[in-house]
Amino acid sequence: MKLFKFLFFISFLLFSNNAFASSLFLSTDNNKINNNEVFIVTLNLNTEGESINTVEGDLIYNKNILKIEKINIGNSFVNFWIEKPDNKIEGLVHFSGITPGGVVINKGEVFSVIFRGSRESNTDISLKNVSLFINDGNGTKSNAKVSDLDIKITENLGDHPKPVIVEDTIIPDKFSITRTQDQLIYDNKYFLIFNSSDKETGIDHYQICEYWSCVDGESPYLLSYQNNFYYIKVRAYDGNGNIMESSITSPYLILLVFLIILIISFFGH
16 A cells, blocks of 8 residues: 555656646648748747746757758747857757746747758757756756657759748837946946847847947947946847837936037027
């Protein structure tokens, strides 16, 4: 009887652990394609009731069989990318993102990839080095489950590669920018925080302007001007060149400009 209870208790623990383990899985509308055809693979998260705030890992594919045409983060639930998914290394897409406050979802898109089959073959796309962190304030790792995706590419003689057409005429979402400072960041110097999103082609890059000087950058951004007189503009560009911008102006600068106009107006009469 004691042995039965012990085995039942162990089974319960194992079942509970697996029942609440979050999972990352790959999906596609078509895993049987012709050579030179494009297809979309989506990385999804099922939190299985857990609240997850960090997702990271590597998407692995055979670079001799598959080619990446485009990576799209426009539909992602991830709010802040520590490392945006990219294809700097052929055969690997590394990703690391945070959702402050956590997220509980059954099928949330992390990002999607447009692949093209380059030759007839059977291949797979897999996930490695995956880490999911629970939103419990302790940095606890979830017992993450992953699944691979099998792809079959068949011969398609005589066809030319089909172009990838992404139509996007919608500007990125409105966003706010915050000028702040923190003793733990940039030695307590003023820096900028901002974040926009785009549901079609995703945010491609940002441009930060302090007065007339503009450079490309990411959030958080260390400001060049550390005094109380500032005018800052941030432009968000999506993957198709559409732009959304936001700006902030120092109240001291506004007051100074108002006084100058007032003085000019007074002496002008």
